[in-house]
Amino acid sequence: MSGPQFMHLQSYARKANERGQSVEQVLAEASRAPEYSKHVADPLPPSLVYGVAADEVRRLHDEMVAAGGVEVTLKDGRTARRGIRKDRHTLMTAVASHPLPTDLVNTKPDARADYERWRDHNLAWLKARFGDKLVSVIEHWDEKHPHIHAYILPLDDPTCSARQLNPAWQAKEKAMETARAAGHDDKAALKLGNAAYRAKARELQDHYYEHVSLACGLTRTGPKRERLSRQQWKARKDAAKLTAQISQEIDGRLEDVVDAEDGLERSLAAKAEEIVEKLDLADQALEEAEADRAEAKRLREQAARDAQNAEARIQQQLDQKQEELEALHRQQREAERADLHRARQEAEQEARRLRDAQAQLNQDRADALRNAAKEAAHVVLELFLGVLDGSVRPNPADPRVWTIRDDDLRERAKKLDLIELIKDTMKALHVAWTQLSKRLPSTEQAVVADKIAEPVKAALDRQPGHQP
Structure with a gap:
């Protein structure tokens, strides 16, 4: 599974906009009310993914607006509280569509698994972004591609401004x-504000790509948007697939490591009679709730990570996924973690093998998914700038050969084998700029x-670790 993917945010008011869209229209269409579903050949009721149904969202919205108000200053200097205007945007929506066709997702188990993985990543991203303001997520199965709708309300804002929930609008x-x-x-x-809006919107889409699309093997944009050739677009999709496969393989290897460590602890239990009672209590807690089990695994792994700095990166990933559990159970499990650390000293050789495997996983992921991609993106942007300022240009004697004035940039581009991949784009940019500059006064x-x-x-400024 691969293809371009993005998340679209938009806010609405009770008063319809120039396209006829309003809070009532949006929620009625989500519920597949007949008068608002004429664009769908065979409308089907939506499936609830999270929170409340669309009809309940309308009730929560209306209660919020009725309780809200804005303080205004009258002509005589007095202040008064007025209700929320109908043209104020009071509902924020987020929409994301999956690239695979609905028929394929409904008939192929692998495609269904890809879709559900993508849907779960979307839900996690929405929860992290909007918290308890995210009141509903539904999915539609009656159009060409399955897609999700999320509904966000400014519940703690007496002015009921949904636009303030959009980071781009805030910027x-x-x-x-x-x-x-x-x-x-x-x-x-206004011009500066619009520029800030576009920049923040791109940053938001980049964040969505890094935390949702990349993990699901999806690309940031399509081939037409970037004017990619068929070969370049295939390479881009293959890279996205490989990224998702690597992520899944790492998750699987981590699970193997955790399972192996569980077996190690069972063997250590016979040698550590002084902590049998605490281990029994831990086993009972792990059987009662999967959340307690995840926290116990994290604490057991902490002792091994203290012995080798490379394991800190894996711990950071686990901390991000289990932040809430860590806050609830850190104090409760501290004594147990110390006991488990002492027990592991008797099996140091086996634990060292596990730590080495985790360190290798960390190195593979850091090298393959971060440094190379960031360096390649930065070199491409520097080459484009070089074409504009003349430091990168085609050789007059042989236009197929490009002259790069900066020795460091030339070596980096050669090392990454980028010139052959983007030479057509650089040539188009060079020709366009040459023709334009001839028509301009000096x-x-x-x-x-x-x-x-x-x-x-x-774009160069947004490349972490490579500010010019």
Whole structure:
């Protein structure tokens, strides 16, 4: 499974917008009310994934709006509390569509498993992003692709502003406020605000890609969006598949390590009679709740991680997945962790083998999924900037050969074998810029070049660890 994927956020008011969309229309369409489902050939009721049904979302929304209000200043200086205007955006929605067709997901077990994995990653991302403001997630199965709808309410905001739940909108308002404070007029402030909105929206999609799409073998964008050739697009999809496979293999190997360590602890129990009672209590707790079992495994692994720094990265992954459990049980399991540490000293040789396996997993993942990808992206962006400023250009004697002035950049591009992959894009950029600069006065060429290079420099700034 591979393909482009993104999460779309949009807010709505009780008053319909120019496209006829409103809170009532959106929720009625989600419920597949007949008058709002004419675009679907054979409408089916939605499936509830999380929270409450769409009809219940409408009730919660109306109660929230009825209880909300805004403080206003009257002409005589007095203040009064007024109800929420109908044109205020009071409902935030998030929509994500799966790239596989609905018929395939419904008939193929592997496709169904891919979809459910993607759906679970989406739900985890939404919960982490919106917390208890996420009141409902549903899925539709009556269109070409299965997709999910999430509904978010500003429940703790008396002004009921759903726009404030959108990080991009928050960035826009902050940028406009800063611009006005710096003396800019409303037109300039709006321009700066819109730029901040787009930048934050791209950052949000990048975060969604890293935490959902990448883990499910999906790409960030499609081939047409980036003007990729068939070979380049196939390579991109294969890389996304490989990334998901590596993630799944690492998860599986971690499970094997945990299972092996469980067997080690059972053998140690016979040698550690002084902690038999505590282990029995732990076993009983693990049988009562899977959450307690996960926490006990984390604590048992902590002692081994203390002996080798490389295991700290695996612990960080486990901490992220089990943060709530850690807060509830850290104090309760501290004494047990110390006892288990002493018991493991008697089987140090076996524990060392497990630690080495975990260290190798950590090294493989760090090298394969982070450093190489970040370095390749950074070199491509630097090459594009070089085309604009003339430091990267085709050789006049042989246009198939590219001259790179910066020795370090040339070696990095050669090492990653990137020139052959992106030479067509660089050639198109070089030809376009050459033709454009010929039509511009010399006084404007530098200004236009900086404007064209601005989004590339912005992308470079977002590359962690590689600020120019």
